[in-house]
Amino acid sequence: MPKVDEKVYLLLDAGGTLVFPDFPFFAHLVNEITGRIPSVAELHRAFLHATHSLDVLLGRALAGEPVPYDADYFIYREMLRRITVPPEAIEQILREVEEINLTRNIWTFTGNWVVPALKELAAAGYRMSVVSNSDGRVEAVLKNAGLRDFFDLVIDSAVEGFAKPDPRLFRRALSRLGLAPTQALYVGDFYHIDVLGANRAQVAALQLDGEGLAEAEGWPGRRVPNLSALPGLLAESGLDLDDPSWHPFPPDPPEAIL
Template structure:
C-alpha cells in the first residue's frame, strides 16, 4: 500500500521550458530568440547550472548561479546584447510566480492527494532557492518535506536523496511513488526501492504519462 508521493520540481511541478517563462519577457521587450539554436542553448545553460548548483546552498549563493544560467541561455539564443539586463531582472524577481509557471493539473493533484491522506514530499536537483520558489508559487503548504539536492548535499540519481526524504516522511521505500521527468528520477527512485512514474509535460516521450492528473489513477 502506498502512503507517500514524491515529486520532482523542474519540468514536473514547474514548467522549465523557456517558452513558458522566458518568451513572455522577450515579447514584452520586442525581442525574438533564435529558436534554431534552442536545444544547444538549453543544454549549455543547464550544464553550467548542474556543475555549480550543489554549492548554492542559500539564496545569496544561488542567485549568481541563476544569473549565469540565464546569461548562457540568452547568449545561446542570439540575445547577448540583452543578456545582462534580462538576467538581472530575473534575479531581482525570482519570487515572482510568473517566472515559475506551474504545470497544469499540479494544484489539483496535490490537493486531492492531501485529501486522500498521502504524505507528500519533493525530491529535486535544485539549489537553495527551492523552498522560496515553492512558497512563491503557492505549492509549499502541500509538502511535508522538501529535499533539494543542494541542501541535502547529494543529487539524483544517487538514491541517498530519496532515503533522506523517506526518513523525514516516516515511510518505507515500497510505500512511496516518485513522479519525475528524467532518467535520473527513474534510476534514483528504483535504486532507493521507490516506485518511479515517468512524466513528460511536453508529450514527447510515449512511455511517460503526459498529464499530471493521471497520477491520481496510478497511486
C-alpha cells in the same frame, strides 16, 4: 511492496513537475529584444522538448560520453532556440536571466493543472513530500506559488549536499519520513535523473512525459503526460508498484549503500 490502495507515499520532483521557468518573464524578454511575444503554451512546449534533449544528453553521459552542460542554461538556450529566437538574442536574454536569478529563483510558474491535482491527491488521503535538485530556494518557491502546504517535507539538493540521481538524496527523504523504499513512489520529469535516482534507492518511479518524447525513445518504464494524470493512475484497481515497469534501472548494490 504495498499496493497503491494502501496509500503509497508520494515523493515529487519540483522543477518540471510542480513549477516551471517563469514563462511570462521569458516572453517579456523575447518581446523586449526581438519584438515578438511568444505564448506561454509555445514556451511550455519548447521547454518540454528542451528538457528531453537534456535527458538524451544525460543518457549519453551515463554511457561514458563526455557531454559538458549547465542544466538550467542548456534548457533555457534550447527552449529559446526552439521558438526561433536568433542566437545573439538568446545570449542577451540569458545574460538578463542570470542577473535576475541572483535575486530570485525564476522557476516560479505553475501550470493550472498542478493545484487541482494536488488537491485531489490530498483529498484521496495521499501524503506527499518534495525531493528536488535546486539552489537552496525551492521551499520558498513552493511557498510563493501557494504549494508548500501540500507537503510534509521539502528536500533541497543544495541544502543536503548531494543531487539526483545520487540515491542518497532519496534515502535522506525516506529516513526523515520513516519510510522504507517500498512504501514510496517518486514522480519526476527526467528519466536519467529522477527515474534513475529513485530506482537506485529502490524506490518505484513514474516519469512525466508531456510530449511523449521519452516514450518515442523506447525507454522502458511507466509515464504519464503531467501531474493531472496521477490521481487517475493511482485509482486503478490492482496497480502494483512491485512490477518491473516501475523499476527500469537496477538498485545500487548493498555495498554502495554503506
